[in-house]
Amino acid sequence: MIYVVIPVHNRKQYTRTCLQCLRGQTYPSVQTIIVDDGSTDGTDAMVQTEFPEAVLLKGDGNLWWTEATNVGIRYAFHKAPANEENFILTLNDDTEVGPDYVAQLLATYREHGPCLVGSVSVDSANPARLEYAGTRVNLRWTGEVDLASQQYQNQYSRLKSGPTALRSDSLPGRGVLIPFRVLHEIGLFDSRRFTHYMADIEFSVRAHKAGFPLMVSVLAVVREHVHATGLDVKGTLSLGQFVRGMFSMRSSTYLKPRFYFALRHSPTHLLYFLLDVARMFTGYTLRRYKSRTLKAGL
Missing domain, CATH: 3.90.550.60 (Spore Coat Polysaccharide Biosynthesis Protein SpsA; Chain A)
Structure with a gap:
């Protein structure tokens, strides 16, 4: 069954x-x-x-x-x-x-x-x-x-x-x-x-x-339905909205579970978590830049 x-x-x-x-x-x-x-x-x-x-x-x-x-x-x-x-x-x-x-x-x-x-x-x-x-x-x-x-x-x-x-x-x-x-x-x-x-x-x-x-x-x-899940993390978010998402249970960028995941599954623990946070900020910055570039080209 x-x-x-x-x-x-x-x-x-x-x-x-x-x-x-x-x-x-x-x-x-x-x-x-x-x-x-x-x-x-x-x-x-x-x-x-x-x-x-x-x-x-x-x-x-x-x-x-x-x-x-x-x-x-x-x-x-x-x-x-x-x-x-x-x-x-x-x-x-x-x-x-x-x-x-x-x-x-x-x-x-x-x-x-x-x-x-x-x-x-x-x-x-x-x-x-x-x-x-x-x-x-x-x-x-x-x-x-x-x-x-x-x-x-x-x-x-x-x-x-x-x-x-x-x-x-x-x-x-x-x-x-x-x-x-x-x-x-x-x-x-x-x-x-x-x-x-x-x-x-x-x-x-x-x-x-x-x-x-x-x-x-x-x-x-x-x-x-790709737009129906969680908090939008695309480049349309302001920096403040993106940062607040890191402390929201509804957001895929919520830091708490990422911290626990790093402690449980990564051999580098805290370093893994910090790199994960850096990766999220880098991704957001690139999406933000791309979004602004597209708008400027219109």
Whole structure:
């Protein structure tokens, strides 16, 4: 059985679309678990009325992504049949998938498992644009190579012409198939240190260190609404907004989880963290410069 765990909060239309995609999966043994963390927009009523086959669990608004995901995982542990190979599939509600999505993830697992299997992601507004296809990570010096841009020039057609699965050094939680045995061996997502952002990356790195390969299934494609997630960190932000984002739990540049990640996984600890902060400022500066240059050229 595959248990799809989706944390949601006040994005009813995204949640509806995502659930419609999951309802049409060709793989039959799928149970969707929605963890509604205190939505006030009628998400819970919509799920109960339109998708009665989904399990609806509720939070009070303080679970955030990580603990909401753990709530769904614990429910799956309790309900899973003992005589089957069971999986968790983490997924965000601002995503859409094709009917063979789950089947493709499972096919990659059957070929390369035991492992974690992540998804390729593309821009829902432009599916030819590749957003994610794995990473190469240097845990000593905070170097990270984004394969989507560096190796495939953000073109899904280039990726699709190669192997059907790629190895990665980390995986985002936006579509990751996790066998129960991994969770039993390394534990759940760390909701104390990684409340919202980086819990997925930290978990995948922890699993990799425990000996489980991280694979990306080229044919398991997630169409993501790229402007719907978190705080915008593009060059349109002022310096003040960018700095404030480093102290906001809603921001991907939030410093606290990055500090804990450095302490837990990098052999250089504080140096890794400082280099990571420097890398973020450098990236922001370059994006800001590019944004101003484009405006000046108009």
